[in-house]
Amino acid sequence: AQSVTQLGSHVSVSEGALVLLRCNYSSSVPPYLFWYVQYPNQGLQLLLKYTTGATLVKGINGFEAEFKKSETSFHLTKPSAHMSDAAEYFCAVRGNNRLAFGKGNQVVVIP
Amino acid sequence: EPEVTQTPSHQVTQMGQEVILRCVPISNHLYFYWYRQILGQKVEFLVSFYNNEISEKSEIFDDQFSVERPDGSNFTLKIRSTKLEDSAMYFCASTGLAGGNTGELFFGEGSRLTVL
Numbered sequence: 001a002q003s004v005t006q007l008g009s010h011v012s013v014s015e016g017a018l019v020l021l022r023c024n025y026s027s028s029v030p031p032y033l034f035w036y037v038q039y040p041n042q043g044l045q046l047l048l049k050y051t052t053g054a055t056l057v058k059g060i061n062g063f064e065a066e067f068k069k070s071e072t073s074f075h076l077t078k079p080s081a082h083m084s085d086a087a088e089y090f091c092a093v094r095g096n097n098r099l100a101f102g103k104g105n106q107v108v109v110i111p
Numbered sequence: 112e113p114e115v116t117q118t119p120s121h122q123v124t125q126m127g128q129e130v131i132l133r134c135v136p137i138s139n140h141l142y143f144y145w146y147r148q149i150l151g152q153k154v155e156f157l158v159s160f161y162n163n164e165i166s167e168k169s170e171i172f173d174d175q176f177s178v179e180r181p182d183g184s185n186f187t188l189k190i191r192s193t194k195l196e197d198s199a200m201y202f203c204a205s206t207g208l209a210g211g212n213t214g215e216l217f218f219g220e221g222s223r224l225t226v227l
Contacts, residue, residue, distance in 0.1 A: 009151075032214035043115075043220035044154070044202060051214055090154060094214045097142065098167060101154040 002027045002095035006102035013085075014110045019063075019078040021105045023091030026072065032094035033074040035065055038104075039087045047089070050074060061085070081109050113137040117203050117219035125227055127192050132222045134186045134203030143186045144204040144216060145178065147171070154202065160186065193226045200224075 003026045013019050025031055035047040048059025055067040061084075065076045074091060086109045092099040116135045124130050136143050145157040158168040160178055175197075177189045186205075190197055200223050204216040 034215070036218070041220075043117075044204075044218035046215055046217075049215060092154075098144065098156045098159055099146075099216055100156070101146075103153045 002031065002093040002100045004091050004093050004100055004102035006091050006105055008105060009103060010106045010108065012108045012110055013081045015083060016080050019076070019081045019085060019107065021076040021089050021091075021107070023065075023074045023076065023102060024072050025074060025091070025093045027093055027095055029095055033065075033067060034092040034094065034099065035059065035063070035074075035076050036090045036092060036101075037087050038090065044090065047076070081107075083109050083111065085109055113217075115203055115205055115217050115219035117201075117222050119222055120220065121223045121225070123225045123227065124193055126195060130190045130193055130197075130224060132188045132190075132201050132203075132224070134188070134219055135184055136186055136203065136205030137207075137217055138184070140205035140207045140217070142166075142206045143178075143180070144206075145188045146202045146204065146218075147199040148202065148221075149196075149199040157188075157201075190224075193224075195226050198224055198226045 005024045033050040036044040037047050048057045050057045050067045058064045063078045088104045088106050090104045091102040118133045143160040148154045158172045159166045175191045179187050200221045202221045203219045206216050
């Protein structure tokens with residue numbers, strides 16, 4: 001079965017500082033990995049995904065993530081946080097035609 | 112841009128009442144899903160649906176839950192007799208291909224269910 005671990009439910013970051021959200025996965029098959037974002041009162045929106053190929057994946061709003069098989073990780077980064085990045089971020093792994101989500105990180109951006 | 116739509120956005124109900132949550136998946140999609148998120152917890156898989164039948168369900172999806180695609184466009188989740196612990200945000204999702212070349216699920220904005 002596939003699973004995802006996200007540590008630290010709340011993450012505070014200063015505006016302009018690096019955003020780093022950690023995700024480690026467990027999968028019995030080559031994983032499809034995703035980051036979704038949920039803005040207040042909105043649904044889950046895909047930020048980026050890794051399926052095959054290049055391990056550094058770029059997504060929307062300046063986010064990127066790197067798939068590291070040796071570390072079973074798919075950490076999300078953004079070089080410079082913006083106030084509009086305040087949201088909840090979910091890492092997910094796909095297997096058996098369903099997604100398994102992590103608990104999510106609530107990102108707070110401090111001006 | 113095509114999107115998954117869900118209604119209602121928020122429903123308050125009394126314990127023991129039946130609730131139906133409605134979803135309109137993206138029109139050319141083939142796989143449909145319901146997930147839920149209890150406040151402060153993970154987004155959890157409930158059920159997947161393909162070719163007019165359940166393809167997979169989780170241990171959460173007990174006899175109190177049912178899904179239906181009544182008319183080729185709507186996809187509904189029914190909770191027969193709600194319990195307090197059913198209070199959650201329920202997300203509908205759809206995808207175009209089995210497993211998917213992209214693997215991406217498209218989610219609706221969610222229906223918040225509050226059981227009193």
